[in-house]
Amino acid sequence: MTLLGPLLMRLQSPWTPRLADRDGTIAERLTSALAGDIIEGRLKGGDRLPAHRDLAWKLGIGIGTVTKAYAALDRRGLTRSVRGRGTFVTISQAHERRQIDLSSNVPPSVLGERLLARTLAEISRKIDVEHLTLYAPSAGHMEHRRIMARWLDMQGVTADPAHLVLTGNARQAIALAFELVCGRDGIIMAERLTYSGAIALARRSGHRIRGIDIDAEGMIPEALASALNHENAVRKTVYLTPTLHNPTTATMSSSRRHEIVNVCRNANASIVEDGVYGFAMTDLPPLAALAPDITLHVNGLSKSLGPGLRIGVLRLPAGMMADAETILRDMPMEPAPLSCALVEEWLSAGVIASIQGDLIHEARRRSDLAASLLGKAGLVTHPAACHAWLPAERTVADRLHSAAAAVGIRVTDPRTVMVDGGEPESGIRLCLGGPSFDELTEALNAFSTLANNIGQ
Structure with missing residues (x-):
């Protein structure tokens, strides 16, 4: 005993x-x-x-x-x-166990090895050697800016190449836009839940940032107008993602876009439009098309072609180029010439539309899967989006984040998408594009169990 x-x-x-x-x-x-x-x-x-x-x-x-x-x-x-x-x-x-990453918002892989091999063979015969042996102009080679102007035109953004700045990625383009229109004496108005990278950039650079209420279409015009009218900052900037908003997938109707533009004009505020998901819904007008004189349009290729294509672009209103070039002399951001040559070849061959069509098809397949497994828990999806949003009280979202990590699933930390970290409402962003379809199915099944057990 x-x-x-x-x-x-x-x-x-x-x-x-x-x-x-x-x-x-x-x-x-x-x-x-x-x-x-x-x-x-x-x-x-x-x-x-x-x-x-x-x-x-x-x-x-x-x-x-x-x-x-x-x-x-x-x-x-x-x-x-x-x-x-x-x-x-x-x-x-x-x-x-291995981790399944649902925190990195990348598109599904649809590029084939044969396509890449053919493209590299073609550009090896055409590329300008000086693009590799000489420093690029601060805003990028004019030839490359013309290429990106053609690409933006496919999304309804008319851009003079002379008013384009090329960067290493869209996040750099956002940083440059904030520096140009906000500076140290301004304020940035953003959706109260928004792209974590934009929040981090604003805070790291010392820009004030304020969250604006959102609904099923994104930023609410009346809430924005009230905030702008009560703000005494010298310079006012509105940062927003009108198409497939990150993290909630909300998409503004055409009428909502016109309302936002009118509010910004009345308040003498600049707009920084994050258009990285615009390729998926070209039937809606970009804000840069509605208000080209006050809108700085940010875009990039990582979300629409592949995360390895590190090219960002910033379309500027007339009169801002000189200030941008001054900043860029101290902080060069130009993309790799080989990436630009690859995009040029795909534009010439008419391949980009096909690649993006495949991406949209795969996004629908994955969002349908997520909706089937988590729709009853309140998951918000969009058939063209490679991310989904599960609204939740902040305490519940934090518990879900920790519980997912415990079973080998990485999801976006709820804190990172909140402009005001003290708000009681948040949620979990699930990124659907990175894992294989089988891994995604496994992860979403496991996460569904978590959501049911933790109160969703």
């Missing part, structure tokens, strides 16, 4: 029996209670679950109900049964 006593104590379950406060059968409520405590770390890897008979007696339920719940946990990979010893938590094994 003296030797057996410590062993029995070590094998005692640390779990306090309970049923989850939710609708469903007794077995489903027991499964939910145990899964939630495992996922949120109240039960650790290696912890023993109560014996079937003991748990059934304490909860006043049948042994068969306990067996059914334990089997469900085993199927989810949260526990394992050892003959003669009991059922144990296996969450520690999840930490050692």
Whole structure:
């Protein structure tokens, strides 16, 4: 007995029996209670679950109900049964599994090796060697700016190449735009939930940033007008993503776009339009087409062709080029000449429209999958978007973020998309483009379980 006593104590379950406060059968409520405590770390890897008979007696339920719940946990990979010893938590094994990344907002891979090989063979015969052996002008080679002007024209943005700045990516273009129109004495108005990179850039550069209320179409004009009217800053800038807003997927109607432009004109505010998702919905007018004199249009190729194509572009209103070139002399941002040559070849061959069509088709397949698995939890999707949004109270979103990490799924930290970190409402952005379709299915199934257990 003296030797057996410590062993029995070590094998005692640390779990306090309970049923989850939710609708469903007794077995489903027991499964939910145990899964939630495992996922949120109240039960650790290696912890023993109560014996079937003991748990059934304490909860006043049948042994068969306990067996059914334990089997469900085993199927989810949260526990394992050892003959003669009991059922144990296996969450520690999840930490050692590969991570599936749903935090990086990249498009699905649709570029084939044969296409790339043919393209490289073609540009090897055409590329201007001076583009590789000499420094580029601060805003980029004029030849490359003409190429990007053609590409923008496909999206409804008319651009004079002389008013374009080429950068290494769209994020650099945003940074340059903020510096040009905001400076140290201005303020940036943005959707209260917005692109994490823009928030980080604003804060790192010392720009003030304020969140504006949003609805199903994005930024609310009346809320923006009120904020602009009560702001005494010397320079006022409105940063927004009108098409497939990141992170919520909201898309402004044509009438909403006109309203936003009118509000900005009345308040003498500049617009920084993030148009990186505009390629997917070219039937709606870009803000740069409605108000070219006050809009700085940001775009890039990473979202519309592939993340390895690091080319950003900033379309400027007339009169801003000299200031941009002054900044760029101290902080050069020009893209790689080979990337520009590749885009030129694809434009000439008419390949870009085909690539983007494949991307939109794959985005629909993935958003349909996400909606089928998480639609009942309130997931917001758009058939042309490679990201989806699960609205949630901030505390719930934080728990989901931590729980997903515990089972090998990386999702966007809710804090990073919030302009005001103290707000009670946030959510989880799920990026659908990076993993293989099978990995995405696995991750979304697991995340669906988390969402159900943590209260979505």
